[in-house]
Amino acid sequence: MNPIYLALDLPRLDAAVALAQKVKGHVGGLKLGLEFFCAHGHHGVHELAKVGLPIFLDLKLHDIPNTVAGAMQAIHVLQPAIVTVHAAGGRAMLEDAKAAAGDHCKVVAVTVLTSLDDADLAATGVGGTPHDQVLRLADLAQEAGLDGIVCSGHEVGEVHRRWKNGYLVVPGLRPAEAGHLADQKRVVTPRSARDAGASVLVIGRPIARAEDPVAAARAIEATL
Numbered sequence: 428m429n430p431i432y433l434a435l436d437l438p439r440l441d442a443a444v445a446l447a448q449k450v451k452g453h454v455g456g457l458k459l460g461l462e463f464f465c466a467h468g469h470h471g472v473h474e475l476a477k478v479g480l481p482i483f484l485d486l487k488l489h490d491i492p493n494t495v496a497g498a499m500q501a502i503h504v505l506q507p508a509i510v511t512v513h514a515a516g517g518r519a520m521l522e523d524a525k526a527a528a529g530d531h532c533k534v535v536a537v538t539v540l541t542s543l544d545d546a547d548l549a550a551t552g553v554g555g556t557p558h559d560q561v562l563r564l565a566d567l568a569q570e571a572g573l574d575g576i577v578c579s580g581h582e583v584g585e586v587h588r589r590w591k592n593g594y595l596v597v598p599g600l601r602p603a604e605a606g607h608l609a610d611q612k613r614v615v616t617p618r619s620a621r622d623a624g625a626s627v628l629v630i631g632r633p634i635a636r637a638e639d640p641v642a643a644a645r646a647i648e649a650t651l
């Protein structure tokens with residue numbers, strides 16, 4: 428199965444549908460995140476579901492347990508394959524999110540965003556390196572009964588060793604020849620993340636903003 432989920436961080440619904448239709452033979456799923464969901468809501472998700480690929484709803488839920496559980500129930504109707512919550516919401520929130528998700532939806536916990544480096548993390552008051560913090564939150568997610576986590580390619584190898592059947596989602600990916608980082612700081616190539624044990628490779632701009640998105644997706648697929 429193709430592990431690439433295309434991140435559709437585009438402001439226009441028609442452009443997102445057109446891009447998904449174009450590259451659908453070269454990716455395994457579609458990731459719809461905050462930009463998409465805030466702009467297009469349930470209607471937008473229904474439109475993208477028509478493309479026929481699994482939908483990863485990246486809502487990064489982070490609130491008190493009751494509120495997150497209610498939000499999870501409110502998206503049942505969209506039948507997402509994967510949903511994200513923030514691991515830092517704590518154990519009770521993670522447990523209640525998983526319990527509210529239903530049987531066919533994987534719940535994965537975002538650990539330390541790939542846009543943060545050591546200094547950024549320290550500035551939030553968290554001691555230790557991103558690596559330490561990812562491992563701590565991965566253990567918490569596992570104890571809470573989640574399906575897996577989101578982390579960068581720098582940590583995924585160690586998480587894979589500790590959590591063999593964890594569903595490990597890795598964003599912050601840049602093909603070697605197209606290394607424009609933009610806001611990402613902890614970055615590896617798709618191949619290196621895959622080799623280290625990633626289950627899902629989240630890729631947005633390297634495909635969506637390429638001159639030829641189909642060629643870009645094919646080229647990445649060929650490296651795996």
Ligand SMILES: O=C(O)c1cc(=O)[nH]c(=O)n1[C@@H]1O[C@H](COP(=O)(O)O)[C@@H](O)[C@H]1O
Binds near residue numbers: 434537542598600630
């Ligand atoms: O949860 C995510 O998907 C996520 C977590 C994270 O730590 N870093 C991260 O970049 N993402 C998402 O992954 C995608 C990366 O996009 P590109 O940098 O354009 O490939 C975006 O949609 C982000 O919202």
